Amino acid sequence: MDKAYPRDFFQxxxxxxxxxxxxxxxxxPAIRTKKQLMIQIAELVPKHHGRTKKQEPVAGPSVTTTNKKNKKKK
Incomplete structure (x- = not known):
């Protein structure tokens, strides 16, 4: 019960x-060691539906950049 994930400690x-x-x-028989298991999982992560579906652009205020004039110190 005292185990938790660092990013989300409620889980x-x-x-x-x-x-x-x-x-x-x-x-x-294809997975005999922990290392082989991690390699198999790493191959599956990019194929996960949460990573393959297109993400919609986030609606929010657009960030505009302003050009500042070069000011010399006197």
Whole structure:
């Protein structure tokens, strides 16, 4: 219960993954180590629907830049 994510501390918990069965055999033969699991997850992240759908432009006040005149100190 004392585990939390740094960016959103209201979201508590963690993810646990079972890599091997009780007899020591891998649950998924393609993923035998934590590193292989992280590589597989990293390949899936860009394909997630939240990252692939087009984001609509945010409506808000536009920022305008003003040119300042070069003033010399006297």
């Amino acid at each position: 508590v918990g963690r993810v646990r993954v079972q890599l091997t069965n009780d007899d020591g055999s891998p649950v998924n």
